Amino acid sequence: MDIGPYSFDEYVHLVKSFHGHAAPGMIIGGIMVDIALNNKPAGELFDALCETANCLPDAVQLLTPCTMGNGWLRIVNLGRFSVTLYEKNGGEGVRVYLDSSTLDAWPAIKEWFFKLKPKKDQDSQALFEQIKDAGAKLCKVRSVHVHPRFMEKRSKGSIAVCPLCGEAYPSKDGEICLGCGDENPYTEFH
Numbered sequence: 001m002d003i004g005p006y007s008f009d010e011y012v013h014l015v016k017s018f019h020g021h022a023a024p025g026m027i028i029g030g031i032m033v034d035i036a037l038n039n040k041p042a043g044e045l046f047d048a049l050c051e052t053a054n055c056l057p058d059a060v061q062l063l064t065p066c067t068m069g070n071g072w073l074r075i076v077n078l079g080r081f082s083v084t085l086y087e088k089n090g091g092e093g094v095r096v097y098l099d100s101s102t103l104d105a106w107p108a109i110k111e112w113f114f115k116l117k118p119k120k121d122q123d124s125q126a127l128f129e130q131i132k133d134a135g136a137k138l139c140k141v142r143s144v145h146v147h148p149r150f151m152e153k154r155s156k157g158s159i160a161v162c163p164l165c166g167e168a169y170p171s172k173d174g175e176i177c178l179g180c181g182d183e184n185p186y187t188e189f190h
């Protein structure tokens with residue numbers, strides 16, 4: 001089984017260097033992205049939408065030109081293990097998700113996906129073997145049309161200088177920047 005332009009083992013190696021460890025979600029995520037790439041509508045330019053912040057976005061970033069940094073990957077955190085690739089102007093897309101109804105055939109994957117046992121008690125070797133064995137059979141593919149709000153160009157609009165911190169921020173956020181307001185992430189700042 002290949003994942004994108006890589007063999008399965010090459011992909012696992014890449015995942016380790018990019019993601020820190022060979023997370024099962026990254027391996028299944030790679031399989032899902034590969035399916036999406038093979039089924040996406042015609043057209044050169046596509047964006048990606050992940051319905052979870054876990055693992056899948058990194059698989060998209062490894063296997064497609066879509067990254068968080070270039071704005072072509074969006075996370076809509078619905079908590080579902082699903083990825084959609086869609087034509088960025090028309091919105092026609094393909095959604096790939098892990099079909100939990102298949103998991104009775106792959107008990108180690110089911111155990112991991114539904115967190116049926118603490119991680120330390122899960123059989124990770126069986127898990128990886130089953131993922132490699134199951135491959136695309138774990139997934140379902142649907143045609144979708146994404147909401148127009150995901151096709152809009154994201155513009156920051158005009159930029160202001162915050163009177164409190166002196167840093168630049170989008171003026172649409174109000175009189176002061178969000179960091180000086182309720183969304184300050186720091187408890188100490190020197």
Ligand SMILES: [Zn+2]
Pocket residue numbers: 162163164165166167176177178179180
């Ligand atoms: Zn500020």
